[in-house]
Amino acid sequence: MSTRFDTSYEPELREHLHISGLVPPVVETYDIQIKRCLKALESKKSGLDKYVYLSHLRNSNFNLFYRLLIGHMKDITPLVYTPVVGDACENWSHIFSEPEGLYLPWKERGNLAETIKNWPEKEVDICVVTDGSRILGLGDLGVGGIGISIGKLALYTACAGIHPTKTLPIVIDLGTDNERLLNDELYLGTRMKRLGEKDMMKFLDEMMAALKARWPSIIIQFEDFKNPFPSLAKYQNMYTCFNDDIQGTGAVVLAGVINAVRDTGIAPKDQRLVFLGAGSAGVGVARQIMEMFKKDGHLSEDEARKLFYLVDSKGLVTNDRGDKLQEHKLIFSRSDNNGQQYKSLEDVLDYVKPTILMGLSTIGGAFNEGIIKKMATYSERPIIFPLSNPVSKSECTFDEAMKYTNEKVLFASGSPFPSYEGKDGKIHEPGQGNNMYVFPGIGMGTIISQASLINQDMIYASAEYLATSLTKEERDDGLIYPRIDRIRDVSARVALGVVRAAERNHLARNPEIVGMDDDTLVEYIKGKMYDPTAVPTEVEETDPGMWNWLTSKLSLPWSASKL
Ligand SMILES: NC(=O)C1=CN([C@@H]2O[C@H](COP(=O)(O)OP(=O)(O)OC[C@H]3O[C@@H](n4cnc5c(N)ncnc54)[C@H](O)[C@@H]3O)[C@@H](O)[C@H]2O)C=CC1
Ligand SMILES: CC(=O)C(=O)O
Numbered sequence: 001m002s003t004r005f006d007t008s009y010e011p012e013l014r015e016h017l018h019i020s021g022l023v024p025p026v027v028e029t030y031d032i033q034i035k036r037c038l039k040a041l042e043s044k045k046s047g048l049d050k051y052v053y054l055s056h057l058r059n060s061n062f063n064l065f066y067r068l069l070i071g072h073m074k075d076i077t078p079l080v081y082t083p084v085v086g087d088a089c090e091n092w093s094h095i096f097s098e099p100e101g102l103y104l105p106w107k108e109r110g111n112l113a114e115t116i117k118n119w120p121e122k123e124v125d126i127c128v129v130t131d132g133s134r135i136l137g138l139g140d141l142g143v144g145g146i147g148i149s150i151g152k153l154a155l156y157t158a159c160a161g162i163h164p165t166k167t168l169p170i171v172i173d174l175g176t177d178n179e180r181l182l183n184d185e186l187y188l189g190t191r192m193k194r195l196g197e198k199d200m201m202k203f204l205d206e207m208m209a210a211l212k213a214r215w216p217s218i219i220i221q222f223e224d225f226k227n228p229f230p231s232l233a234k235y236q237n238m239y240t241c242f243n244d245d246i247q248g249t250g251a252v253v254l255a256g257v258i259n260a261v262r263d264t265g266i267a268p269k270d271q272r273l274v275f276l277g278a279g280s281a282g283v284g285v286a287r288q289i290m291e292m293f294k295k296d297g298h299l300s301e302d303e304a305r306k307l308f309y310l311v312d313s314k315g316l317v318t319n320d321r322g323d324k325l326q327e328h329k330l331i332f333s334r335s336d337n338n339g340q341q342y343k344s345l346e347d348v349l350d351y352v353k354p355t356i357l358m359g360l361s362t363i364g365g366a367f368n369e370g371i372i373k374k375m376a377t378y379s380e381r382p383i384i385f386p387l388s389n390p391v392s393k394s395e396c397t398f399d400e401a402m403k404y405t406n407e408k409v410l411f412a413s414g415s416p417f418p419s420y421e422g423k424d425g426k427i428h429e430p431g432q433g434n435n436m437y438v439f440p441g442i443g444m445g446t447i448i449s450q451a452s453l454i455n456q457d458m459i460y461a462s463a464e465y466l467a468t469s470l471t472k473e474e475r476d477d478g479l480i481y482p483r484i485d486r487i488r489d490v491s492a493r494v495a496l497g498v499v500r501a502a503e504r505n506h507l508a509r510n511p512e513i514v515g516m517d518d519d520t521l522v523e524y525i526k527g528k529m530y531d532p533t534a535v536p537t538e539v540e541e542t543d544p545g546m547w548n549w550l551t552s553k554l555s556l557p558w559s560a561s562k563l
């Protein structure tokens, strides 16, 4: 990752950096640079081509890449994150040209500390690690999953200003059960069947210890593991870590629900929620909303739990269904079904008559016309959140949800959808209930507070501060999430909430922030954010490592310095 050859640099700076002659002679404004990028993007036919172009841009000049991304969040985010990152992960072994992260294969076990030492950056604040076993709703994509780690970290930088060189994408390669990949001669991962949970936990134990040994304050974010509950349970009180799919998703959806429930005019105790999907995201979201119903709705644990009906691939999750339920589902398993089992979503809706319908099932189109119309009969303003990613896995589109509820729906989806023109000509914007609204702020808040753990209170605070980030204008426009182009301000507020929770829980260790009021602290957070318009002032020498290796191998005419 470099940013040394930037056509915006003045001649004096070029001389200072010893890059005169290595950059075209014109000194360009940022606007002109961005114009070229947008034209280049426009000329690419497919999302995947645009993704490849943007990856090259990030690797050749990350300041320009982030100027582009931050300035055009709404248009560029879908190209580096969901939905296009899904295509990239599926085709990773075909589009690969640069490593961009750490690959930790099973054969390196016992040697992970040494392998991790090869990463060329001295300082790393945060890493995103996946095992590629459940990438978005696309299943097992093996080492192609590293694309999701890269995409998430690009948003840590764009949204919360964590410096790009202090981010580390990781994929652990414990094999894959994806036959297409195993039979593909271009597949870049280890050609073996995926190992089981016991081996994975052994491998993770070693990796966690090695990461912390090299970077003692590192934040470790788990992403898109097929079964992420055991690692979260084991490490959350040992390392500075969190699971984005359970906790980040729980927080972001909770924020949307706080705002949407208010718009329904129905008290929490009278809401009934059906979840299609009872996996890591479904259960994570249900747990967070249950906590809100207890806190703000003044319900007991039991009263709150009874409002939730979870549906998995076998139907409504009940105690007497006849199969052995996975542990994470037990808390929401129903016992009041009088022996009756409800297999289809339609049957569950007839039985429950929910006011809120969540989709975290990976089943594209599962909320069909009939389902959506039923929801419109149960309450004046049904809350429908098709949250599965990417777009192809979304349980319904915004267009469908609006049309079949007579434009009454309170809507948020995991991936972005276009606006909808109402019958009266009014343009309605969809909400995007994606964990990208919270994970950057959770990371930044943890860095700022120097907290050694990320506890439940910090996660809950990220949801509360996101919910209250909505402006009056956004509320009046019918939004339940802030507009994406305000994401940097919003992430700073989310980070503020996380810091405050860390302080309350005596986890904060940064002496500089002691006694700061909210306004001062927000300014402090913003002051720590990476600024892609800042020009370099000196040439930094790096450790001998990848840069030296690359420059010597490629016989490039510059030394092992970078900026
Ligand atoms: N919007 C957001 O920010 C986020 C969205 N997600 C999305 O949520 C989806 C699920 O993710 P995870 O919970 O981690 O996956 P998972 O694999 O842990 O869970 C999937 C669940 O869906 C159920 N399911 C599968 N087929 C079904 C069917 N035909 N009918 C009913 N249920 C069915 C499974 O039984 C399982 O309970 C993915 O598409 C993912 O992209 C995940 C995290 C964040
Ligand atoms: C957004 C996300 O984390 C997922 O779909 O898995």
Ligand SMILES: [Mg+2]
Residues within 6 Å of the ligand: 136, 223, 224, 244, 245
């Ligand atoms: Mg995820």
